[in-house]
Amino acid sequence: MVRSLVNLIHLRRALAVRGLTLAGSALDSQAGREEGRIRPARLLEDASLAWHPVPPPAPWPDPVAFLDGVQRSVLLAYAGAAPLVLGDAAAAVRERRARRLAGVLQARRVLLIGRPAALEAAGPAVGGVDTLALPTDEPPHPGRDLANAGRALDRVRGALERSLGEQYRRRSAGWLLVDGPLTESPLWAADSHLVGIARSHATLPFDGPDLERFLHLPAAHRTSVYQPETRSVSPVLEWALRLWPWEGKDIFHGLVRVQVAPENGTPERADLISRRILAERAPLSPAGDGWDRLLYGMHTVQRFLRASTPY
Amino acid sequence: MSQDVPPLGQVVATELKPSTPHQFHFWTARDAPMGIGAIVRVEHAGRVVFGVVTDGVAYSDLATPMHAVIGADGDPVAAGLEPSERVEIRLFTASVLRQMPEEPLQPVPLGPVWLASDQDVALALRMDAYTAGDRPTGIPVGLYAAGGLESPVYLDCDFLLGPEAAHLNITGVSGLATKTSAVEFMLGSIFGTFPRHKGSVAALCFNVKGPDLCFLDQPGALSDEDRRQYARLGLRPEPFEDVHYYAPFKPDGVNLNTLRTHEALAANTQPLVWGLREVLDYAEVVLNRDDVDAKADAFIDFLAERVVGREYQDDMLRGKPFLVQSFADLEVFFRAIFDFMEVLGKGGEVWKTHHLATIRKVRNRLSNISTRSKGLVTDDGVAQDLPWGAFADRSVHVVDVAGLDPLAQDLVFARVVSKLREHLERRDLGVDHVVVFVDELNKYAPADGAETYVRKMLLDLSERGRYLGLVLFAAQQFRSQVQRRVVGNAGTAVFGRMDMDELAMPAYATLSPAIKIKLATLPKGELMVRHPHFTQPIFVRFPRPAVLGGREGIERFPPGPELPFAGAVARQLRRLDRRIAPSAVEALLEGRREDDVxxxxxxxxxxxxxDPLAFFSACLGRRVNGEVVGPRRGVPAVKHGDDGYGI
Structure with a gap:
């Protein structure tokens, strides 16, 4: 378990002594994430995109675990025009047995992110904190560098998640539900006991009438199984599942994409996994966390990680 | 202090719920054996803090109840079938019992929390100051139990029986083994453990209702658990060895006015009979009720000092002196005054500076005593009293006033307690300390109503008794209805199951809602104890008293039937000599006046x-045969031959 506290006040004071220009603001944790696009998928079930009612919800057998990660970054100072960012990325697995969730794995990294020159300018002021250098193929630009820092931290978090997911699967035969796609890892993409639940819809798998049908999916229904087109080489199968009625709300309300290994892509397995995910609708996650798509197990992982943030 | 067991909780502090020198908050796992009343220890950075849990909250991460409804689709059954239990916190609030070191006094550190061990309990309650050493003064009051741990809790006898503090007050609803059982257990505990170096102790109990205290000398049924608790407390589960019962007679003067009339219990059950002198000394008890003024007091003083118990000569009233020793003699004296005032005094209003109306008022009140206290007050002037001056160490004296008129009860309280005080002041009672147990204190020392002699006496006892060794153990159902100074002077207070209405009174405002609900639902045999050494109330369990309870006692020793006059006299004589035949007594009483008998x-x-029968017969004297009056003859007419009328 990682538990090292970072005193931001002391850190900023030391940077000021080194002649850096202090700055202070929390950065958007979504910075650097994917922008909206359509990547047409290949339908594997049905001739055209169809809705399938999901049989009554049925809970996962014990044990089942939830993997999620968080990241947080703050702008500390500028070395000239180059920003220095303190980032915190963490991931954890919480396992459920007999209805009780308990943490089983956790990893965290606190990093000082910036151009090499900026990191050098900070020098020993940030002693003890790992550093992560940003690429220097382009001249310094505060906005671009901050976006790069966000992406770098995102990759660190992703790496932590993959590491923990693989560790968990090595030690447990239980199912592991991951907050996000499985395509990040070839091991994940091939694991028949991993289920990725993507809550973001920046990349949509259809366009035209199919997209409309995709987005109008009724509650407790799933779409046909399809193979999404991804940048990753890891092949996974996917379908959309509506957890809560969207009518009268946003069109994405309660809509998640379920990613599984190819062997779980049969209609029967899709129904079974959908039933189990539907059972996870309750208890509800708190309203502020996008409760309509965030499973409670994931919420507890996030809450656990945020409660133990080092600064 | 090394810890062999893992902590059960962790102190937390926020801006809204900070840790202070007197209170702290800690969380535990959901299944931790932590509860209201548990004693805990916080140990961190060289500081040890003991606290008692006074409140607790639990909540989950549910933002609003509506989310639970939505999550369960409106079906409460489905709510219990959710695949994950919500994250839940158990957050307890504890009040500080003791900090070590005590200076500098600081907020409770944010450290781990353990349940208190035996040693911790002793330290937390400061019992280490009086249960250890060469001259320990601890009196077991019960067992503190939490989380599978069990520790004896001791009171300091210097603060229970004086001289530092004294008195015990017990509050609890009726019928749940609180008041009577608690006092019986406490007396047993005191008798079993009161240190020799503190002197001798006896108890005097007033049995004010039913058979509650009628079988203190008989063993009660105890369970194995009770015996285990006695052993844990270091006490022997035995009834009291030296018990004496005193009960007045019923109005017939021969049947005892008590439920303890079974033949097998007769040996230590004695009559309580008082004469005019005993009553007159405490006339204020009954006279102050009706607003008797100073004039009446003056006349009573006159009677007490000049008339009662000595020869009083007043040639104006009658030629020979008065010797007033009984109510009957007093009535003769009053009659003589009234006759003098009506006939010889030529209708005057004043006799020896006392107004006739005052004299009549005093006569009425005193006569009222003898009427309402018939059975307690004798006309023959011979009293049978408690063994003043001969109280033995560890003896219990029970005065059964349950069947008496309230006025007579007041009289008994006043005189008995006053006599105790007199003898303790003179150090000639026979013991150094006396515990006086009074039940239904709200009746004898009420918070409201007119000032009575008994209330003043109880107040005086509670305020000054500890210096004399006179200790009040009192019980009531509603503490709020008792004179505040009387309960306030009780150094130790015990609370059993309480009524919620009573707990809503301002006097209980210092208790947390959780403590109140615990008090309202306390099971039999559990108490909350306040004691000068304990900075917070502590919950303890105590075993059943080792004596026979009132209800069981009545079943095992049913009261003897109320006998006719001759039978009752025979029963009393048979207590002195079992060979006396009832028929012989009945023959002896034939034709006798009841007063003579x-x-x-x-x-x-x-x-x-x-030879009781021979002595009794001698006391009765020679039988005076009735005079046979012959038929009256008519008075013959006077015959006068020289009647001028010629008849």
Whole structure:
């Protein structure tokens, strides 16, 4: 378990002594994430995109675990025009047995992110904190560098998640539900006991009438199984599942994409996994966390990680 | 202090719920054996803090109840079937019992929390100051239990029986083994553990209702658990060895006015009979009720100092002196005054500076006493009293006033307690400390109503008794209805199951809602104890008293039937000599006046002669045969031959 506290006040004071220009603001944790696009998928079930009612919800057998990660970054100072960012990325697995969730794995990294020159300018002021250098193929630009820092931290978090997911699967035969796609890892993409639940819809798998049908999916229904087109080489199968009625709300309300290994892509397995995910609708996650798509197990992982943030 | 067991909780502090020198908050796992009343220890950075849990909250991460409804689709059954249990916190609030070191006094550190061990309990309650050393003064009051741990809790006898503090007050609803059981257990505990170096101790109990205290000398049924608790407390589960019962007679003067009339219990059940002198000294008890003024007091003083118990000569009233020793003699004296005032005094209003109306008022009140206290007050002037000056160490004296008129009860309280005080002041009672147990304190020392002699006496006892060794153990159902100074002077207070209405009174405002609900639902045999050494109330369990309870006692020793006059006299004589045949007594009483019989019986009981029947017969004296009056003859007419009328 990682538990090292970072005193931001002391850190900023030391940077000021080194002649850096202090700055202070929390950065958007979504910075650097994917922008909206359509990547047409290949339908594997049905001739055209169809809705399938999901049989009554049925809970996962014990044990089942939830993997999620968080990241947080703050702008500390500028070395000239180059920003220095303190980032915190963490991931954890919480396992459920007999209805009780308990943490089983956790990893965290606190990093000082910036151009090499900026990191050098900070020098020993940030002693003890790992550093992560940003690429220097382009001249310094505060906005671009901050976006790069966000992406770098995102990759660190992703790496932590993959590491923990693989560790968990090595030690447990239980199912592991991951907050996000499985395509990040070839091991994940091939694991028949991993289920990725993507809550973001920046990349949509259809366009035209199919997209409309995709987005109008009724509650407790799933779409046909399809193979999404991804940048990753890891092949996974996917379908959309509506957890809560969207009518009268946003069109994405309660809509998640379920990613599984190819062997779980049969209609029967899709129904079974959908039933189990539907059972996870309750208890509800708190309203502020996008409760309509965030499973409670994931919420507890996030809450656990945020409660133990080092600064 | 090394820890062999893992902590059960962790102190937390926020801006809204900070840790202070007197209170702290800690969380535990959901299944931790932590509860209201548990004693805990916080140990962190060289500081040890003991606290008692006074409140607790639990909540989950549910933002609003509506989310639970939505999550369960409106079906409460489905709510219990959710695949994950919500994250939940158990957050307890504890009040500080003790900090070590005590200086500098600081907020409770944010450290781990353990349940208190035996040693911790002793330290937390400061019992280490009086249960250890060469001259320990601890009196077991019960067992503190939490989380599978069990520790004896001791009171300091210097603060229970004086001289530092004293008195015990017990509050609890009726019928749940609180008041009577608690006091019986406490007396047993005191008798079993009161240190020799503190002197001797006896108890005097007033049995004010039913058979509650009628079987203190008989063993009660105890379970194995009770015996285990006695062993844990270091006490022997035995009834009291030296118990004496005193009960007045019923109005017939021969049947005892008590439920303890079973033949097998007769040996230590004695009559309580008082004469005019005993009553007159405490006349204020009954006279102050009706607003008797200073004039009446002056006349009573006159009677007490000049008339009662000595020869009083007043040639104006009658030629020979008065010797007033009984209510009957007093009535003769009053009659003489009234006759003098009506006939010889030529209708005057004043006799020896006392107004006739005052004299009549005093006569009425005193006469009222003898009427309402018939059975307690004798006309023959011979009293049978408690063994003043001969109280033995560890003896219990029970005065059964349950069947008496309230006025007579007041009289008994006043006189008995006053006599105790007199003897303790003179150090000639026979013991150094006396515990006086009074039940239904709200009746005798009420918070509201007119000032009575008994209330003043109880207040005086509670304020000054500890210096004399006179200690009040009192019980009531509603503490709020008792005179505040009387309960306030009780150094130790015990609370059993309480009524919620009572707990809503301002006097209980210092208790947390959780403590109140615990008090309202306390099971039998559990108490909350306040004691000067404990900075917070502590919950303890105590075993059943080792004596026979009132209800069981009545079943095992059913009261003897109320006998006709002759039978009752025979029963009393048979207590002195079981060979006496009832038929012989009945033959002896044939044609006798009941007052003469009562007088002879009283003398026999008092003398306890070798041959009670012969002595009784001698006291009765020679039988006076009734005079046979022959038929009256008519008065013959006077014959006068020289009647001028020629008849």
């Amino acid at each position: 009562r007088r002879a019986l009283s003398a026999t009981r008092r003398e306890r002669p070798a």
